[in-house]
Amino acid sequence: MAAxxxxxxxxxxxxxxxxxxxxxxxxxxHKDIGTMYLWFSFAMFLVGGTLAMGIRAELYQPGIQILEPxxxxxxxxxxxxxMVFGAIMPAFVGFANWQVPLMIGAxxxxxxxxxxxxxxxxxxxxxxxxxxxxxxxxxxAGGWTFYPPLSTQGGLGVDLMxxxxxxxxxxxIMGSINIIxxxxxxxxxxxxxxxxxxxxxxxLITAYLLVLVMPVLAGVVTMLLTDRHFxxxxxxxxxxxxxxxxxxxxxxxGHPEVYIMILPSFxxxxxxxxxxxxxxxxxxxxxxxxxASIAILSCVVWAHHMFTAGMPTVGQLFFMYATMxxxxxxxxxxxxxxxxxxxxxxxxxxxxxxxIGFIFLFVIGGFSGVICAIVPIDIQVQDTYYVxxxxxxxxxxxxxxxxxxxxxxxxxxxxxxxxxETLGKWHFWLSMFFFNLTFFVQHFLGLAGMPRRxxxxxxxxxxxxxxxxxxxxxxxxxxxxxLYIMINCIRSGEKAPQKPWDGATTLEWTHLPTPAPYHSFExxxxxx
Amino acid sequence: xxxNKSIANVLMLKKLLIFTLIMFVFGFALVPFxxxxxxxxxxNNLLRPDIQAKEIxxxxxxxxxxxxxxxxxxxxxxxxxxxxxxxxxxxxPVSVMYEITNNSDREINGQAIPSYSPRFLDKYLKKxxxxxxxxxxxxxxxxxxxxxxxxxxPELPADIQTVTISYTFFELAAGVSAVNK
Numbered sequence: 001m002a003a004x005x006x007x008x009x010x011x012x013x014x015x016x017x018x019x020x021x022x023x024x025x026x027x028x029x030h031k032d033i034g035t036m037y038l039w040f041s042f043a044m045f046l047v048g049g050t051l052a053m054g055i056r057a058e059l060y061q062p063g064i065q066i067l068e069p070x071x072x073x074x075x076x077x078x079x080x081x082x083m084v085f086g087a088i089m090p091a092f093v094g095f096a097n098w099q100v101p102l103m104i105g106a107x108x109x110x111x112x113x114x115x116x117x118x119x120x121x122x123x124x125x126x127x128x129x130x131x132x133x134x135x136x137x138x139x140x141a142g143g144w145t146f147y148p149p150l151s152t153q154g155g156l157g158v159d160l161m162x163x164x165x166x167x168x169x170x171x172x173i174m175g176s177i178n179i180i181x182x183x184x185x186x187x188x189x190x191x192x193x194x195x196x197x198x199x200x201x202x203x204l205i206t207a208y209l210l211v212l213v214m215p216v217l218a219g220v221v222t223m224l225l226t227d228r229h230f231x232x233x234x235x236x237x238x239x240x241x242x243x244x245x246x247x248x249x250x251x252x253x254g255h256p257e258v259y260i261m262i263l264p265s266f267x268x269x270x271x272x273x274x275x276x277x278x279x280x281x282x283x284x285x286x287x288x289x290x291x292a293s294i295a296i297l298s299c300v301v302w303a304h305h306m307f308t309a310g311m312p313t314v315g316q317l318f319f320m321y322a323t324m325x326x327x328x329x330x331x332x333x334x335x336x337x338x339x340x341x342x343x344x345x346x347x348x349x350x351x352x353x354x355x356i357g358f359i360f361l362f363v364i365g366g367f368s369g370v371i372c373a374i375v376p377i378d379i380q381v382q383d384t385y386y387v388x389x390x391x392x393x394x395x396x397x398x399x400x401x402x403x404x405x406x407x408x409x410x411x412x413x414x415x416x417x418x419x420x421e422t423l424g425k426w427h428f429w430l431s432m433f434f435f436n437l438t439f440f441v442q443h444f445l446g447l448a449g450m451p452r453r454x455x456x457x458x459x460x461x462x463x464x465x466x467x468x469x470x471x472x473x474x475x476x477x478x479x480x481x482x483l484y485i486m487i488n489c490i491r492s493g494e495k496a497p498q499k500p501w502d503g504a505t506t507l508e509w510t511h512l513p514t515p516a517p518y519h520s521f522e523x524x525x526x527x528x
Numbered sequence: 529x530x531x532n533k534s535i536a537n538v539l540m541l542k543k544l545l546i547f548t549l550i551m552f553v554f555g556f557a558l559v560p561f562x563x564x565x566x567x568x569x570x571x572n573n574l575l576r577p578d579i580q581a582k583e584i585x586x587x588x589x590x591x592x593x594x595x596x597x598x599x600x601x602x603x604x605x606x607x608x609x610x611x612x613x614x615x616x617x618x619x620x621p622v623s624v625m626y627e628i629t630n631n632s633d634r635e636i637n638g639q640a641i642p643s644y645s646p647r648f649l650d651k652y653l654k655k656x657x658x659x660x661x662x663x664x665x666x667x668x669x670x671x672x673x674x675x676x677x678x679x680x681x682p683e684l685p686a687d688i689q690t691v692t693i694s695y696t697f698f699e700l701a702a703g704v705s706a707v708n709k
Binding site for chain 2 (some may be wrong): 184
């Protein structure tokens with residue numbers, strides 16, 4: 001067990017890292033890289049959020065006011081791509097970098113230099129993606145799923161997007177190889193697989209999903225590239241190809257991808273809920289099996305995104321039932337979280353608030369998911385705002401809320417300082433209020449038939465759109481409060497106690513000083 | 529101990545890299561798999577002649593309006609059906625003439641790709657002869673008339689009264705053979 005040092009400066013003599021910018025460029029330390037991942041993803045979150053503000057500003061009133069339709073399409077496309085590949089995914093990798101070695105008692109990630117490389121690919125990819133707004137023809141505008149024929153016809157912006165997706169994919173694959181190897185080979189003695197914290201388990205399964213499907217995404221964008229420039233006809237009907245095939249291959253990647261974005265948040269919530277309920281997680285092994293079942297099922301349900309693209313009835317039925325089956329392991333998880341809180345000695349600090357908010361809103365998103373899985377209903381709501389509402393309930397109040405919960409939960413361990421609890425609670429309640437204001441009404445818009453990705457709409461949709469836009473502006477501004485809380489915490493937060501959360505039981509709280517020293521677990525701890 | 533660990537890590541890295549490579553290849557393997565799947569299940573089989581397996585009964589109690597549509601994309605041809613529609617009984621053999629004219633002064637190869645509305649019409653439409661099965665080569669300013677012969681099976685759902693058969697001509701580069709799947 002490492003000695004407990006009182007202050008941050010006590011460690012500096014054994015840190016051995018260059019100072020200034022070179023520290024960050026050359027670092028192989030998992031904590032530095034984790035920090036960079038988190039800041040990068042937050043920056044991309046602000047970029048993607050700005051695009052969302054533009055979209056909602058245009059949709060504030062019917063008619064075209066701010067964004068021309070071409071630019072509006074670029075905004076929706078890039079908003080999706082940046083939030084999925086630039087914000088949510090790297091944020092979870094950032095958490096994995098910080099927390100996986102700390103939680104399994106490893107000194108660092110397995111391949112420290114590859115870790116550095118997989119981070120530094122990200123700014124390159126992000127630059128390509130964002131700069132595509134400024135090339136002739138503008139950014140890709142065919143939606144974040146870049147279906148052909150739109151994506152085979154677009155301009156230079158589409159090529160930049162393709163390269164960007166290639167680079168992001170390479171980064172993700174390297175990151176997941178690193179995480180798998182770290183988890184499987186570098187656990188402290190005594191830390192058996194079934195003793196691992198659930199966050200580590202969910203990341204192990206997520207990383208396997210990533211190496212399973214990211215190469216397929218790389219393949220399908222490569223086909224798009226050769227269709228565009230090298231005369232192949234994978235997706236071109238005139239050359240014997242089939243645009244529907246793109247959708248099959250894309251969603252073979254795309255559906256596991258949505259679980260890649262939610263499984264680690266299940267992990268974070270499964271750490272936060274027991275800590276603040278002061279009880280061990282209810283049904284640990286069923287949680288592990290539920291996570292694995294979700295991951296396996298996620299690979300056989302892809303065509304539920306394509307019910308209107310043309311499919312034999314037998315196929316529709318298979319994908320409908322398989323999709324609805326996912327509700328079973330997900331229900332097991334929600335049950336276990338609730339059972340963990342049951343008769344717990346609960347307290348409601350900001351991480352716990354976000355975790356409970358997560359459960360509450362994620363269940364709503366899960367239910368609308370089951371509704372969308374039903375073929376006749378899906379044919380009705382396909383490409384309407386109902387689907388937008390559904391996936392923002394699972395991605396924003398799901399993944400993003402879990403990320404906030406994790407950030408508040410672990411920031412004392414990372415910085416040695418406490419965040420402002422009052423402001424943290426304000427952040428939660430404002431986010432909760434404005435999120436629902438933005439997205440709940442979109443269910444009604446979708447059921448009434450408002451199509452997605454269109455800058456103008458019928459007058460009957462005006463009121464709900466105005467409410468949704470006001471909510472979006474509020475939600476966006478609230479996230480600046482989060483930035484302030486974090487900076488305030490890092491620069492001048494109160495000194496954190498050694499163990500700010502008395503219910504925490506994982507290694508980083510029980511075996512390491514706060515803040516975690518630059519080099520931790522050089523001698524592995526022994527887990528009983 | 530440390531040595532063993534890094535050897536084990538590198539072994540793991542190699543395994544995972546090979547797995548990644550396999551999945552990349554798998555992405556491309558989905559293409560022939562998809563085509564085979566469509567062929568076996570008979571989905572998307574638009575560019576091969578159908579064989580009349582059984583005697584088709586003409587359903588004289590019912591009329592269907594068949595609309596003919598013709599387009600070109602990216603080649604200087606004029607392409608039109610000689611009649612824009614036909615009122616037929618299901619099961620009745622139909623023959624329609626299309627006409628193409630090459631308006632340019634170079635020889636051009638092209639192939640027509642069919643498209644149906646409603647989408648599931650391909651299950652009930654049996655084509656015995658079509659200019660879309662082969663490559664069409666037109667000399668400068670040549671005009672050609674070409675037939676399509678088909679039957680719409682009486683099993684077509686009763687709520688369908690109008691169907692559209694559309695063809696679009698695409699240019700085939702010299703030396704490229706026609707698509708037939």
